[in-house]
Amino acid sequence: MTTAKVLTALVSCITALMLVHIIPDLLSVKTRELFLKNKAAELDREMGLIRTQEEIGRHVRMLTHEIRSTLDRHTILRTTLVELGRTLSLEECALWMPTRTGLELQLSYTLRQQNPVGYTVPIHLPVINQVFSTNHAVKISPNCPVARLRPAGKYVTGEVVAVRVPLLHLSNFHINDWPELSTKRYALMVLMLPSDSARQWHVHELELVEVVADQVAVALSHAAILEESMRARNLLMEQNVALDLARREAETAIRARNDFLAVMNHEMRTPMHAIIALSSLLQETELTPEQRLMVETILKSSNLLATLINDVLDLSRLEDGSLKLDLGTFNLYAVFREVLKLIKPIASVKKLHVSLSLVPDLPEYAVGDEKRLMQTILNVVGNAVKFSKEGSISITAFVAKPESLRDSRAPEFLLVPSDNHFYLRVQVKDSGCGISPQDIPKLFTKFAQNQSTATRNPGGSGLGLAICKRFVNLMEGHIWIESEGLGKGCTAIFIVKLGIPEHMNHTKLPYMPKMPTNHRQTTFSGLKVLVMDENGVSRAVTKELLTHLGCDVATVGSGDECLQLVSHEHKVVFMDICVPGTDSQRITSRIHEKFAKRSERPLIVALTGNTDKLTKENCMRIGMDGLILKPVSLDKMRSVLSDLLEHRVLFEAL
């Protein structure tokens, strides 16, 4: 019995001892188990959250992709609302856009309602300012005006969040700059959670909303840019069409005008010519003094009218640029002489003294439109004569150098020096009535006549200077008038660009151009001449030259042959004397011997390329009648022969 009790007591003790150790362990195990269970549940939850986030992230990417895939504003906004609504399971989602005035926000898009009625809300509400002042999504009260989308009282929505959406303009995008978000217009996006869930806005959801808001901003700006460029393009197309139409109309008008002019040209000139011609003829007949006066008046008036018609026709051709200059080489000095000749009669009637001075270094020949240059000079000089009652007119011409323009009143005019052009400057100074400074700009406009001069000089058409200006412009020049004032005379100055003729000949071009003199023979038909030239080529050329002029030419190649052939029938013997070995003196004296009588003796003329005085003196000394410098042009030979036969002597100036 006692052993059983002792054993029992022992076991109890051991158990008790053991329990003292085991129970805390058991307890700790239990607590750990609980702890681990909790942890597992937490992790589960977190996993769930992460998964949701990931899903949401995917949604965002999809949403962004959707938004960016379209450039249409409405689609962008619609898609945003729809996707956001879906992703975040929203009750309602709305977008408020600023109105044109910028003072109100207008409800533009909602998720649930298809066509939102245009609710507007003033933009300066404190809650809105709060949202606009930060780029974070801000929780707002469901009771504020932007969150009350349905008639009040019907729905109580869950938590509401609002975020600003920056509306970027074209001007915000500077090159190489990020757009500044300072002066901004914002739209307001309002998102509402369903009221029946106890959901709350989580941070990651807010972040999502902010990201989406930014993306929307960018997409909207792209769309805006596209709209702008489309509008600009449409505008340009319209303008193009309009311009095209205008151009076609202008072309039609010009064509019509040209046709008209072409017809009127002929139609107007024909009767004009008839009048002038017949009046001139009438003048030649027997008339009483009154009749003569009448005819003269008719003639003067019709000449005036003819000039006017020509001027108008010229001017309209000048205006549309269809007039081209008739370029040619001409004698500049002759042009001035001609002008002088034409103006002298009128000037002397008015007792005006006209002087012409041409500087020595003015080229004798120039390339340009001779007729129109003469017209210009004549017009300018004519004006000077017209507007001067007494005194003198002075015409000066010189070569304009770039420096000489520095002090004149033509600062815009540029002289471009070049090798084969020169600038001719002509100044015509008169002592007439002058022009007041304010009238000077009007001088070159068509038909604008100075009031006072118009009454005194009804002969002007008012077109002259305008035409001159056009001509001068065509010649790449400039024309202007300077005057000290009324009563102080005036100076007309023009500069034109003329070409320098290429050095064509070693001799000058015909030096007696167009002045017809009755005693000049132009052909020398049958004039017998003898040409002596050792050089075959030169002989052939001289022979042809003289034959062309109508002479009967015999040629010899040496002095002896010359002596053998020469007879009293030959009127002229041309001797080429620059060939050494020809004893020109001997030949000449033999010819003198052969023909004792001067009237029978042919004229002996030396042809030489030597330009020195000694040669000329020699020729004169040995008894030659003339000397011509080689090479000889056709015109020169013609005039030389004329002179020779008339004067029986000709020593060309060396």
Next chain:
Amino acid sequence: MEVVQIQRRLVDYTKSLFMEGFLDGQFLQLQQLQDESNPDFVVEVVSLFFDDSEKLLNELTIALDQPNVDFKKVDGHVHQLKGSSSSIGAQRVKNVCIAFRNFCEVQNIEGCLTCLQQVKQEYYLVKNKLETLFRLEQQIVASGGSIPMIEMGF
């Protein structure tokens, strides 16, 4: 090639010859002398020039090859060449002849030889150019066109 094109080529070619100094105004004078009564005047005169010049150039070569150069003779030949070339307007040939004569005057054999070389060169050049010119003219005439007048205006 169309007649008009050849005519234009002729005009341009002729103008270029003047611009480059191969021909001067005397050549134009020759062309002026040519008419129906003497339709081949220019070609004839130029052929005459060619014959003359080749003879003279030969003579010159021989004369300058001699151990004792007879400068008077050389001068005489050069003078002839100068006259011929100036008569037809072969400007560059004529210019070399002028220099050539100067060397003859001072009896500078080196200078003369150089000038002979130059004058031969210039002569062959101008001969070539003129032959081309005449060929173009022939082409035009053969195609039924007329030789255009050269205007030396600008």
